[in-house]
Amino acid sequence: MNAEHADQAQGSGPASLPADDGPRPWALLLAAGRGSRMAAATGGTSKQFLLWKDAPLYWHSARTFSRSGVVAGIIFVFPPDALARCEDEVRALDARYPLGLPWKAVSGGAERDDSVRNGLAALPKAVTHILIHDAARPFMSARLVHAVRAGLADGAVAVIPALPVTDTIKMVEDGQVQSTLPRHRLVAVQTPQGFARSELEAAHAARAAGCAAGQEQQPVTDDAMLMEAAGHTVRVVAGEKTNCKITTVEDMALLSPSPSLQPRTGMGYDVHRYAQDAGEPKARPMKLGGIAIDKAPAVLAHSDGDVLLHALCDALLGCAGLGDIGEHFPDADARFDNISSAVLLDQVLTRVRRAGIRPCHADMTIVAQKPRLAAFKDAIRHNVARLLQLPPEAVNVKATTEERLGFTGREEGIKAYAVVSALYDPPAAADAGECHHAS
Template sequence: MSHRIALILMAAGDSTRFCASANISLKKQWLRVGDMPLWQKVAQDLSETYPFCQIFITASESDFLYMQTISPFCVIKGGNTRAQSLRNALKFVEADFVLVSDVARWDIDKAVCERLFACLDNPDFACAVPFVSVPDTTFYQGAYLAREDIKLVQTPQLSHTQTLKQALDSKDFSDESSAMHALGKRIDFVQGSAKLSKLTLGEDLHNSNLLPPSKESFCASGFDVHAFEEGKPMVLGGIEIASPIGFKAHSDGDVVLHALSDAILGGMCAGDIGQWFPDTSKEFKGADSKKLLTYIYTYARSVGFEVRYVDITIMAQIPKIAPYKQRIQESIAALLGLPKARVSIKATTTESLGFIGRKEGVAVSATATLGYIQWDSILR
């Protein structure tokens, strides 16, 4: 095979229909297949169908930085529509041809791909798409249609790169073939496959052969320190502590929730709280750390993780933590949707040693145990 072909996998959708139908916050592209997110599995399976010279995956704005961190492929920030996401990715395509597919069509059929690639032998090739026929009688707007004339178009779709860029200039289209058709280009149709049915709703998983998620766990730690500052309220673990001093911080200074947030991010390999909520941003000035932790926890679930256990050690000479331990435990359990039995709160002094012993501030060490959401037991 001598043609230079790039691959673009569309994975920037928000999975609204899937999440709503399954009553779950986990986006379909983040279903774990073993220990791999679905978008990575689909990209890997597609990469085995041809020696692509470039491989791109589109990501939503909220997923972009995280996917960049963990993806073995080049990640492109998507747009508000599929067409805009595709335009963004096409800017980086240097190959003569481009194969575009959707993460929702996860069960790759290599034979279909080979039929698409064979179309490149046509001298006036512009676009090739797979299709399946309609098996049922079809009725539309008061009349029966000839079902043999109806084609259900699938992805992946293969296009001439420059022609596709031109076709997408005018407006948004639902796929590449409709854009090419609007430009007056010939579409080559090849036989598709039932394997390429879309994963749209939670019920579509009932009869799928997707491997279940790995049951392994991930343990990560977080650590944070804040100095005292007079005239500010003191907040630890999401509750206000009776104290004449608070913490010097850009946010509310809740050192407990900051350490816990870092532990959760560490379990995901998603950086640290400073990257997510930089202290250079006015947006987070005086921010409520409960809201910051809730954002991280919600995001973790949307990309396939669940928090299973947390263990926190608060190192403070002052204030005395013992009177507040139960309330802190209850606060964190509520924030993470965990039973109290899975939230451990410990406290210690440093025997008057160091900055803690000199009553200059508080340090917290947090450990979080994460695992993949076992979607197969929920959705099958």
């Protein structure tokens, strides 16, 4: 599949954010493991297929990659004997929770590095960078995806997220301590890990050649090991305490519903004036819910002027008691000049989720005499659902006029209302440095 024809891959669609000057990597999602250590507790179900919030664990990572806005496509790597079933499952999930990205499903191999090589072979030829993620880490954030990708954009050929080790670590052999390792030099490594494709493929090829020559090879637990062996510098960025991996039976408690969920409601409102001339300073082409509206008046705004996403941001902030969009992204700040409102929404989502808020429904109304929006409502609904990581049935979009009354009736501007329903899970455990996730 060539990059020029990437839109022919399964699930093709628009990315959530426009490309910038950095690389747009594809994500390689490893979901081919057998999970034998947990088989008794899961009834034989591999951990990446355990259901959480009505979807398998691997799908939560796929949705986070989609919401990040910097990933161009996804390769799913599944067990060979389950590939057809898993591909059908991804197709059904993508219909309900649209990724808005091209994707492809391929078979894994006998070992982790075999699965990675199979995934690399399925990438479009023009792809230059790759993010590799373990499907058993469903809690990663879009912020972490951005941090790893930023390291690649800065010229690194290998970037890994890691956390400082807080326990004392000792080397043990035959039940006896051999040495104590210097804790200040140790980190615990996570995924996603980012790589320049050509260098990573060369490192994998070198390992495969060594295996073919009968050379003894150390087991590979992450791809950074191969880059280290090839002599490349591996850059480290800050990981996340909440980016836990489901590895043991005890870890399954992270998937259990929290008993402390409380309902929250937030209301948002925003308005933008129409430009008299499309060339007027701060005149922006109309977008609603991240969707470009053809043949519509330009709006005056400091950001891109998406009145619907601005109202949605305020509703989300209201659920968390975090003020309003103007406090977080003031229009006097040059950093937000013509910024995508999808970027602002992503930052708002990060803040409200850190505050323990989980959005579960959004109801929005657009008020404008022109343009007519009936033809756009379905696209807006699905795109907002994708940005919020909600199924389309949890998002409602309405459009109305005011019968030529008021400033909207005089075709002087556009306004929007949003009401968000959410659940609040007090983040006490997360504050204590533990993994804690509302179901």
